[in-house]
Amino acid sequence: MSAVHLAPQATRDRAVTVKFVDSRIASRLRIARHEAGMSQEAVGKAIGLTFQQVQKYEKGSNRISPGKLAVLAQLYGKPISWFYQGLEDTTAATPPGLIELVLENRGGKRLLESYLAASPEDQVIAIDVVECLARRAARRMAQAAE
Template identity: 50%
Template sequence: MTDTPEARTPNAVDLHVGGRVRMRRKMLNMSQEHLADALGLTFQQVQKYERGANRVSASKLYEIAKTLQVPVSFFFDGLADPVTNENDDVGAADRIVTEFLNTPEGMELAEMFPKIGRGRVRRQVLDLVRAMAEESSPRDAS
């Protein structure tokens, strides 16, 4: 086994599964410690699963699904079909939402945004975020 940077890079599927574990855990307002206790693990192991640093075994994924009250397939939603290698539009949208919710601020923003009662204010928030994203875009550096 080589110790090259490529060998230390988490597998894309492990990153996706870990991100889905994190997203669901946060949706349930469950701490890493609580999930770890329910699974008989340390919270550090849960952290490694969520970062994709450690792979989740099939039996552990089954336990995680049971604890987080989702079907095992939930953790693979948004990945390309391994037989056809095709993604559908729902998968693409799901990836965008997953990436957003996996940021430290994404879950909180997603939770708070619907609490803004006025549509006009929500639109202004969206316009602000859009302008900030365009300003920090690497395309604008030219």
């Protein structure tokens, strides 16, 4: 059996993608725990881990196994797919004119430039923060409409 040799750029691109996915899942683990109202210590006790291990999963220091992810998803009341939300290619789903609208807005342009300058790990955090703010704004609008 012959080994597959990847070009250096392909290897770097794959490593960045894997790191991005790992960071995204780690961030989603933290969000799910907060939404469940649990401490890292409580989660650790519930699934037989130390709070330090839970912390490492949430920081992305340690990769989580599919089995542990399934256990945590059940504990948090989330489908496993929830941890992967936002990772699918959304280029085709971008509404026409959205990119132009973002670039025409001074704040949107600053946000995009800052996002692109950030590390892959920080990009994941930025996405989660902005999504959280958008959900909060949507809830407020829904409450105001009632």
